[in-house]
Amino acid sequence: MTITRFVLNEQSKRPESRGDFTILLSHIVLGCKFVCSAVNKAGLAKLIGLAGETNIQGEEQKKLDVLSNDVFIKALISSGRTCILVSEEDEEATFVEPSLRGKYCVVFDPLDGSSNIDCGVSIGTIFGIYMVKDNHAPTLDDVLQPGKNMLAAGYCMYGSSCTLVLSTGSGVNGFTLDPSLGEFILTHPDIKIPKKGKIYSVNEGNAKNWDGPTTKYVEKCKFPTDGSSPKSLRYIGSMVADVHRTLLYGGIFLYPADKKSPNGKLRVLYEVFPMSFLMEQAGGQSFTGKQRALDLIPTKIHERSPIFLGSYDDVEEIKALYAAEQKNA
Numbered sequence: 001m002t003i004t005r006f007v008l009n010e011q012s013k014r015p016e017s018r019g020d021f022t023i024l025l026s027h028i029v030l031g032c033k034f035v036c037s038a039v040n041k042a043g044l045a046k047l048i049g050l051a052g053e054t055n056i057q058g059e060e061q062k063k064l065d066v067l068s069n070d071v072f073i074k075a076l077i078s079s080g081r082t083c084i085l086v087s088e089e090d091e092e093a094t095f096v097e098p099s100l101r102g103k104y105c106v107v108f109d110p111l112d113g114s115s116n117i118d119c120g121v122s123i124g125t126i127f128g129i130y131m132v133k134d135n136h137a138p139t140l141d142d143v144l145q146p147g148k149n150m151l152a153a154g155y156c157m158y159g160s161s162c163t164l165v166l167s168t169g170s171g172v173n174g175f176t177l178d179p180s181l182g183e184f185i186l187t188h189p190d191i192k193i194p195k196k197g198k199i200y201s202v203n204e205g206n207a208k209n210w211d212g213p214t215t216k217y218v219e220k221c222k223f224p225t226d227g228s229s230p231k232s233l234r235y236i237g238s239m240v241a242d243v244h245r246t247l248l249y250g251g252i253f254l255y256p257a258d259k260k261s262p263n264g265k266l267r268v269l270y271e272v273f274p275m276s277f278l279m280e281q282a283g284g285q286s287f288t289g290k291q292r293a294l295d296l297i298p299t300k301i302h303e304r305s306p307i308f309l310g311s312y313d314d315v316e317e318i319k320a321l322y323a324a325e326q327k328n329a
């Protein structure tokens with residue numbers, strides 16, 4: 001089944017639906033295909049003129065993350081279904097002009113893991129969608145909403161294959177791009193994350209600055225005291241790729257706060273929320289160190305938060321360590 005057929009099926013389950021969401025999604029899919037094609041050519045950038053290099057005609061070309069941002073902004077505005085766009089690449093939100101305005105707000109990281117571009121490691125696009133409910137003129141308050149109010153979320157991973165993972169609020173499904181057909185095909189129906197995993201994923205280079213619960217948790221992963229086997233460490237440094245592996249194989253992904261970054265590194269609206277939405281929809285959990293991640297109410301569009309997400313039981317363990325610390329404080 002193609003992603004288009006899948007979304008049309010979803011639409012037919014909601015008789016009130018007028019197809020606006022289907023159109024919006026088809027424009028997101030188009031953006032993903034475009035960026036996938038650019039990423040595949042990144043290694044040839046110098047020859048063909050892409051991605052921040054000077055091409056053989058001596059022309060300066062756009063960097064891949066700037067190019068990806070332009071692609072998504074144009075694709076989303078031309079859908080005629082969006083009103084506010086928040087991108088990691090743009091300091092300010094984009095308010096769509098009234099003639100092209102629709103009811104959806106899209107928050108996105110057009111190219112996540114961009115430090116991995118030059119060595120050909122998997123990177124991706126992350127997105128979340130909110131809806132403006134009544135017909136008021138959209139304001140920033142329409143996106144400064146807790147993640148649980150998102151209507152849909154997903155990511156596209158540009159790796160050994162191009163995989164789009166999507167949730168519209170009733171489970172998680174994965175689609176792989178067939179390059180010869182130019183279509184995303186349903187390859188991972190109804191993804192459920194294993195209840196407990198054997199992998200932890202964190203940048204251990206920051207360990208000297210971690211707080212007590214994170215330090216204890218990672219110590220337990222390496223030197224378990226309950227007779228279980230140690231967990232394996234896997235860390236790519238591309239959130240999309242690290243979360244994708246966590247979703248399929250189980251385990252936990254951590255980007256905690258540390259002394260240097262008290263709010264962690266990852267951005268609430270377009271990294272933490274979409275990935276937390278997918279995790280919960282797949283049966284996992286997502287926690288900030290203080291609360292359920294999807295309950296967080298952001299106060300600015302580029303806000304950051306610590307994040308622990310993945311298999312239900314693994315996240316439960318880190319929650320217990322934070323609860324114990326609070327009790328002892």
Ligand SMILES: O=P(O)(O)OC[C@H]1O[C@](O)(COP(=O)(O)O)[C@@H](O)[C@@H]1O
Pocket residue numbers: 088109111112113114115203237238239240242265
């Ligand atoms: O290099 P660090 O500190 O481990 O950070 C890795 C994290 O930073 C990110 O690359 C940030 O995303 P961007 O590339 O979109 O800025 C995440 O993908 C990844 O999880």
Ligand SMILES: [Mg+2]
Pocket residue numbers: 109111112113239271
């Ligand atoms: Mg990112």
Ligand SMILES: [Mg+2]
Pocket residue numbers: 065088109110111112113114
């Ligand atoms: Mg980015």
